[in-house]
Amino acid sequence: MSPASYGDLFGQGSLNHENGANNMMINPDSVKASWQVHDAGLSEQLESLQQHKVFYPLHSGFLVVVDDFVPAQYHVLPGRKRMECIEFAYIHSGRARFTLRSGPGRGYRWDITSGVRTMLPYKTRPYDMEMVFEVDPAPVKMVTLYISPQRLSSLMGTELHALPVDLASGPSTFDGNEYDYCSTMGPAVESAVFQIFDCRLSDMVRKLFIEAKALELLSLELEHLCRRKTSATACRAEEIRGLHHARQIMMDNMLDPPTLTELAREVGLNVKKIKTGFRALFGATVYGFLHQYRMEKAMQLLRTDLSSVSEAAWAVGYVNVSHFSSAFRKQFGIRPGDYLRALRRSV
Template identity: 35%
Template sequence: MGAVTIDGSDGDLDRFAERVLRGSTAVETLSPVERQMRWDILDRSGFTRSTALRSGIGLTVTKLRWERSWSMAFDHGISRLKFVVARGPGPRLTTSEGGRHRLEGGSFHVSQIKRPVRLQFDFDERGADRDHEQLSLEIDRARLSELLGTEVLPAAVERVLSSPRAYPSDAHPIAPALFRLIDELVHCDARGPARQLYLEAKGLEVLAVMVDGLEESERAASSALSAYDVDRLERARQIVLARIDDPPRLPDLARLAGLNEAKLKAGFRALFGDTVYGYLRHRRLDEAYRLLQQRRYSVSEVAARVGYANPSKFAAAFRERFGIPPSHVS
């Protein structure tokens, strides 16, 4: 299969049908704002419907069934913030940067593609002969803030927006109301002008339920950490940043922050969304990018400044993080 880039634009269904499904299905226009692609190929059947809502939400509904294991892969361009909820068996998603996610019942995901990345979907026999149903909402950060009437977005959304990864994804327990909404959207039979109004209302309801679920899961997570723990963990983070080229070992960091090592490791991941050394690695590479843009230091000098003794390992980590070698930063 030749590379095809999917990026959330109006032509996505056409490109997907033509290049990923090799032109074996056509895209039909259901209304000025809604289009549908049928999955009637080999042992796969179902549909994908895409709607551009007046609220600024891109709503996609998919129902798919397969008989045996299969895979597909394509390149995805930069996307808007995406909320995805699925029911039933689903594919394993693997990204070219090493991320792995399961798109199936039990949780919903918040994600955003920040730079081009290759996605591979593996549908295994475990889910054969059962329906995979999925809702996907895409929205700009500014529009989400406007709809919510606040600049302070849920912490899970902010983690995704601020993550340095190409494809950050945050999973959260699914709310029972989302199962009802999947039914209502997958089996929507409204017609004419009422259909667009119905989809508009349901799209906003799905978004509201998801945002409420995010805030609830964040409250539950933060309640496990006391104000003292949060203060000590923030102290640990500041120590790591201040000693980015020569960080303390975990036992020493725990002592300096005033925590035991177990609380440091568990609390750091809960509060900042990564391990101590995962967080350090991202910040090192971010600082390296900033220094390289100044064009004052060689690649080897920058590697040493951010704590990499081996320039080759630095170059490999940099390429994995940003998709280009450090020598190409301008």
């Protein structure tokens, strides 16, 4: 490796990608300027939120922004968001809400809490979205990825038109697809986000580590969208609604889940469709999904309440704490006790 390449790898070389096909970098200043509040009197509140952001422009051609702070007050910020790229946000902790207004009489309100991921797609050209953003005065830990469709297609080695359609649909097609734009993080995503905040590497290599985790998150998002495309061709719209209903039933009855026969009867699908549809839509069997959900719920309890390992185990239905610890480590690659200690260090 040449000295110049080594410097580029660790962020010590030039990041000037202003020419030719490489002119696809996301500028931190443009991200800050993309949100404009309607009331000039709220500008100071917006600035107070933005000043805590740490920006990591990466050599892969996209931008990672890390938020780690406690808002001084409750904020309500009505304004306009300029969409010039694809955005993925991962909320490790915090409480917020935002309402998108995509047209007269049309809006979507999302509650953003610990363990939630959101995606804002990009159309064929920049566009504005009317939004109301609310933030509670609770500790915020959030990772956001910004990447242009052009750079994403270049990373994937494919043409722009071959990207998953949901990445370039814009809010006008949110109807029926809210699950893709705001949903619970899966175990693999949760683990990658946690590792970003738990990183203890020196400044010199921290950026390289964050780039690796960001690429991992991006890969997981693309896999999710590609799997959804496959499931959409295999399932009719009413079947997809029934499968999401079935998933919600399993989540609501985590400690005493129904049998497959009972579940199929309640949502109006046969057992075979439940089994094949679950795997196609959610990438797991029914009870495999339930196991993942229980582990995610346990992680959320540890993260938000700083519960003991025993309390988290009992809350998700484990009597044997040792069995719970083994399952947690298998799911997330870390023992729950070690995870809890890392959280307490960061508080």
